[in-house]
């Protein structure tokens with residue numbers, strides 16, 4: 533069946549909807565992680581605690597990674613909010629990240645079709661990954677030595693989310709948690 537000129541096909545509409553949904557999810561995620569990183573910086577630790585502490589809490593060590601992750605998230609969202617405001621002639625949201633993310637979420641379908649927004653999901657995913665590692669350093673991938681596959685030369689990295697061990701060089705070299713015993717045996721046999 534031929535689509536009428538200018539009318540998007542059902543397939544392309546579905547694809548756009550899928551992209552828009554992905555953008556919305558990632559916006560929620562970066563907004564949540566932005567807040568979590570903010571707690572690390574001591575900005576609003578334990579809000580609502582009314583008792584006066586006997587001694588002032590020790591100053592949180594300044595977490596540069598968390599601060600950087602937050603500022604990168606905010607600049608990226610501001611950059612896209614500007615594009616939306618100028619091109620769609622709508623009023624600008626406030627510059628807080630939660631407000632920016634909510635604003636962009638309402639324009640996600642438009643962004644999903646924007647010719648310059650092809651890398652937006654990847655950029656948001658990368659911002660989320662950096663913020664997640666800053667907020668939860670224990671989730672950072674841990675190196676556990678050389679890859680066991682012959683002639684690979686990559687490094688094995690253990691991730692908690694998803695729980696798997698993967699190779700830094702070949703994405704096909706990946707072991708899910710139920711394969712770890714087998715992998716451990718192979719690591720033991722390594723020359």
Ligand SMILES: [Zn+2]
Nearest residue numbers: 679684699705
């Ligand atoms: Zn490998």
